[in-house]
Amino acid sequence: MLNRIDLRGSRRDPRGLLPRAQLDVSVAVERIRPLVEAVHEHGFSAIREATERFDGVTLERLRVPAEAIAAAAETLDPEVRAALVEAIRRTRKVHADQRRSDVTTQVVDGGTVTERWLPVRRVGLYVPGGLAVYPSTVVMNVAPAQEAGVEGLVVTSPPQASNDGLPDSRVLAACALLGVTEVYAVGGAQAIAMLGYGSDGVDEGDRCAPVDVITGPGNIWVTAAKRLLQGTVGIDAEAGPTEIAVLADDTADPRHVAADLISQAEHDPLAASVLVTPSLELADAVEIELEKQVAATRHAERVRTSLTGQQSGVVLVDDLEQGLRVVDEYAAEHLEIQTRDAREWAMRVRNAGAIFVGAYAPVSLGDYAAGSNHVLPTAGCARHSSGLSVQSFLRGIHVVEYTEEALRDVAGHVVALANAEDLPAHGDAVTVRFAR
Numbered sequence: 101m102l103n104r105i106d107l108r109g110s111r112r113d114p115r116g117l118l119p120r121a122q123l124d125v126s127v128a129v130e131r132i133r134p135l136v137e138a139v140h141e142h143g144f145s146a147i148r149e150a151t152e153r154f155d156g157v158t159l160e161r162l163r164v165p166a167e168a169i170a171a172a173a174e175t176l177d178p179e180v181r182a183a184l185v186e187a188i189r190r191t192r193k194v195h196a197d198q199r200r201s202d203v204t205t206q207v208v209d210g211g212t213v214t215e216r217w218l219p220v221r222r223v224g225l226y227v228p229g230g231l232a233v234y235p236s237t238v239v240m241n242v243a244p245a246q247e248a249g250v251e252g253l254v255v256t257s258p259p260q261a262s263n264d265g266l267p268d269s270r271v272l273a274a275c276a277l278l279g280v281t282e283v284y285a286v287g288g289a290q291a292i293a294m295l296g297y298g299s300d301g302v303d304e305g306d307r308c309a310p311v312d313v314i315t316g317p318g319n320i321w322v323t324a325a326k327r328l329l330q331g332t333v334g335i336d337a338e339a340g341p342t343e344i345a346v347l348a349d350d351t352a353d354p355r356h357v358a359a360d361l362i363s364q365a366e367h368d369p370l371a372a373s374v375l376v377t378p379s380l381e382l383a384d385a386v387e388i389e390l391e392k393q394v395a396a397t398r399h400a401e402r403v404r405t406s407l408t409g410q411q412s413g414v415v416l417v418d419d420l421e422q423g424l425r426v427v428d429e430y431a432a433e434h435l436e437i438q439t440r441d442a443r444e445w446a447m448r449v450r451n452a453g454a455i456f457v458g459a460y461a462p463v464s465l466g467d468y469a470a471g472s473n474h475v476l477p478t479a480g481c482a483r484h485s486s487g488l489s490v491q492s493f494l495r496g497i498h499v500v501e502y503t504e505e506a507l508r509d510v511a512g513h514v515v516a517l518a519n520a521e522d523l524p525a526h527g528d529a530v531t532v533r534f535a536r
């Protein structure tokens with residue numbers, strides 16, 4: 101089922117070995133540019149038109165009424181409620197430890213620099229709702245924003261025809277459990293444009309004020325719109341179609357490996373599932389398991405498309421050292437290590453959104469209830485970016501305090517550097533303070 105790439109005995113460079121799905125975000129950016137501009141110019145009417153076209157829903161209002169959010173919480177299945185409450189507790193616990201204190205550095209006598217950490221004022225959190233609905237993503241976006249101390253928190257998620265044009269009721273219930281009251285029934289690129297530029301609504305209580313930062317995963321249209329809005333607002337790393345890479349040796353259980361590959365393929369026909377192993381026996385056994393398990397899984401067609409796509413495959417390597425080079429080059433959103441001494445191998449990984457160590461830390465645990473965040477960089481962005489965290493919602497501001505003496509001491513250096521840059525007025529702004 102999986103493409104097989106055999107690197108054994110070859111010195112082939114792992115760069116470009118595993119192509120991502122054919123997703124050209126820059127082409128998508130040009131496709132959605134007119135829609136984003138229309139939302140900027142016309143607000144509600146443009147959002148309504150796009151929602152009719154792409155979601156098949158006629159929006160009466162942008163904002164979800166408070167009663168609908170409360171009703172969703174009241175009617176929530178008790179088992180799902182208990183699971184969400186526990187997921188919120190664990191996620192908050194991990195993210196509370198990410199809070200940062202201000203740090204003052206005594207640079208010299210009389211000279212200090214303090215780094216103040218301040219939350220952004222207002223954030224927009226995108227919760228996908230096309231192929232699947234994601235109450236867990238509400239938790240993963242909201243918990244770090246709240247721990248960062250953000251005051252204005254907005255959630256937006258696609259309207260569902262099956263829920264009277266409101267976002268999925270479990271998404272609304274998750275908002276209620278987290279204390280989020282400002283929720284919009286808008287998805288796709290139009291939602292990102294609404295958050296970035298703000299929009300009027302049917303009345304004053306229905307308008308959406310612009311936000312400072314937009315976070316959250318989504319499909320190619322959402323990703324493209326975030327790229328387009330970057331600069332107007334801050335955005336987190338691009339979190340597109342889900343990816344899993346598993347680095348495994350002959351100690352791994354093929355049933356577990358197959359189940360984990362399928363679990364992420366279930367998200368999207370464009371999702372990527374990759375196994376990297378020096379064990380031909382394991383690769384063969386995983387293939388047999390995949391055939392069995394895919395036939396029995398609920399979203400078999402989506403999973404099969406994802407697993408047989410060019411973005412998924414098995415890479416056979418000489419040993420785990422070569423395997424490590426392959427997974428580092430790939431920079432997966434999720435990386436599982438199912439080997440002997442798994443922790444040691446995990447500690448040597450340089451590029452991954454999140455790492456899951458050993459037989460009892462499947463990616464699904466992290467998707468819901470490990471306490472870690474599941475909004476993670478995809479498409480190789482793990483080489484330069486991190487997953488969502490408290491830090492995503494903070495800004496560090498340097499506060500500089502120098503006494504007269506401390507400035508006098510360093511004045512010569514400032515003047516020398518200013519002259520070297522042919523910017524003498526910079527030096528003058530220091531020396532003027534000491535001129536008689």
Ligand SMILES: NC(=O)c1ccc[n+]([C@@H]2O[C@H](COP(=O)([O-])OP(=O)(O)OC[C@H]3O[C@@H](n4cnc5c(N)ncnc54)[C@H](O)[C@@H]3O)[C@@H](O)[C@H]2O)c1
Nearest residue numbers: 154228229230231258287288317318319339341342475476
């Ligand atoms: N990396 C992560 O943390 C993470 C977490 C959860 C989900 N995901 C990924 O997010 C993605 C969610 O995608 P989704 O489609 O299910 O939901 P989505 O909410 O991202 O997209 C649905 C929206 O797309 C818009 N749309 C549909 N077709 C369009 C078109 N032709 N042109 C313009 N807009 C269009 C619709 O308005 C709709 O509201 C999946 O790829 C999933 O793997 C990633």
Ligand SMILES: N[C@H](CO)Cc1c[nH]c[nH+]1
Nearest residue numbers: 234236342467474475476
């Ligand atoms: N695996 C997805 C991307 O990290 C997150 C998710 C939400 N629900 C289930 N899974």
Ligand SMILES: [Zn+2]
Nearest residue numbers: 363364367467
């Ligand atoms: Zn998942």
